[in-house]
Amino acid sequence: MAGRVIFHVDMNSFYASVEAADDPILKGKPLAIAGNAKKRKGIVVTASYEARAKGIKPPLPLWEAKNLCRDLIVREPRFERYREKSRQIFELLFEYTDLVQPVSIDEGYMDVTDHINGSAVAMAEEIQQRLLDELGLPSSIGIAPNKFLAKTASDMKKPLGITVMRKREIRKNLWPLPAEEMHGIGKKTAERLALHHIHTIGDIAEQEPDRLISLFGVHGGRMYERAFGRDDRPVDPEKAKQFKSIGHSRTLPEDAGSLEEVKPVLKYMADSVSARLKRKYVYASGIQLTIRYSRWETVQRSSRLKAPLDDAEAILRQAMLLWEESWDGEPVRLVGITGIDLIPKGSAQKQLDLFSYENEQSEWEKEEMLRTLNKKYGKEIIRKGAVRPPDSS
Incomplete structure (x- = not known):
């Protein structure tokens, strides 16, 4: 690949992987991290890939997860331990380049352009293997000429995937994907796109930029650029500290x-x-x-x-x-x-914690009730209330 070489390192099912690394009995088992596990309350924070294969994904209520998988193992979150493991992950990444930008507790970008001895894939394989051997944690790594494509690539193969995304492969590998697979497009934006018959990333690329901007503002212009794999954002170690x-x-x-x-x-x-x-x-x-x-x-x-x-x-x-x-x-x-x-x-x-899971469950149940009522009686028949600002006159 000409130009920059960017890695996006994404830890696989991070919380569950940390628990399995600390307790080998959990390896290969359906495992969920959730609050108040003893009382079957709360919401699943994350789940191992074995549990995900049973349909268990956040933010599923724990009782429902138990119904889907009778042999599900449940652990309560240990956030201090996860932060400690995160620190160790980034210490390892910084051994390869000073240009490391953490973006969350379990993922970050690396600019390794000036640090490759051999091939980028060989370096990624070494990093991935060291994370597994030294910390017991699986990861997926995307390799690309910019941050957007690297992030997209890391999502393509999990767990333990290494994927290269080249600009010349965008039409073949990126355009057939659903629009929601584009980093930065959520479910609601994807629904709005679908109303305008825009369903895939390729559909986004075929739009006039001005149309997307008129529909979605600055975000529409960004979608168009991303559809062609354009992203000139640098890997900035200071950005996480700002x-x-x-x-x-x-x-x-x-x-x-x-x-x-x-x-x-x-x-x-x-x-x-x-x-x-x-x-x-x-x-x-x-x-x-x-x-x-x-x-x-x-x-x-x-x-x-x-x-x-x-x-x-x-x-x-x-x-x-x-x-x-x-x-x-x-x-x-x-x-x-x-x-x-x-x-x-x-x-x-x-990231959910032991003090918020009940509120998260309550919110999830409210949203589900609203969806059910609106589906039955008509769209927007019931909506959440808005708060009027206090009268300052």
Whole structure:
């Protein structure tokens, strides 16, 4: 391949693989990671490939997973252990090049253009084998001239796959794929594309760029470029370290002297931040609360989340905890909520934890009920309510 040589290293069924590496009895068995395993509650976070073969995939409720596979082994998540294993993975990758960009706990890009002695495939095979031998963790690696094609390639063969994607092979290997297989296109966007008779990546390539832009904005132009395998983003080790945020603040109509007074405004801002996170296709790894007192002193407090999220209720909950820890009892004139340390949704699977699985299950059940009712009685017969901003007049 001429030009750059980019690897996308993606660990296979990471949480389940870590558990199997620590307990060899689990190897080759149908295994699910889920909260509150003893009570059959919660949602499957991830599953081994043996469990996936039985139809068990996130975010399946645990009781349903048990019905699909009677001999399913269930383990509760150990997030500190997963973070430690992630650190070891990236330490190994950095041995090959300084240009490593982590994009989530279990995947990252490598620019190995100037570090290949022999063939790119041989280097990928060595990395894959070392991850397996030294850490006990299987991976898939995509090799391509840019990040988009490398990510696409790594998804093509799992587990333990190594796939090369060359630009000259795009028409043959990329265009027949469903549009939803394009990195950055989710289920809802794929449904919107289908309404315009655009079903495959090849269909995207056949559109006029202006039409896609008129339908999907900047994202439409990006789809068109990706359909031809164009992506000039560099592998940037500093990108994962950059402070990235989405926030919203509001000056109160009157100074507030209690949580009860400020809570409606916090709720409105949590909804706003959540909506913007979803529009940008990112999760927040932390929440920051801003309080400006009537005396014009401003304080900011932040906390990391146990799992990246974009959920308004969880954002509000965290902001209220920060308020209780930070507010000194004096009148407040402005409050703000900011989602920090953002993670692209297309590059990072949402990580659930023991403290969120019940809420996740509740949300899943609500969404399923809405889908069922709308299907039975007509589209959009029932919708989630929107929060109206507090009157500031």
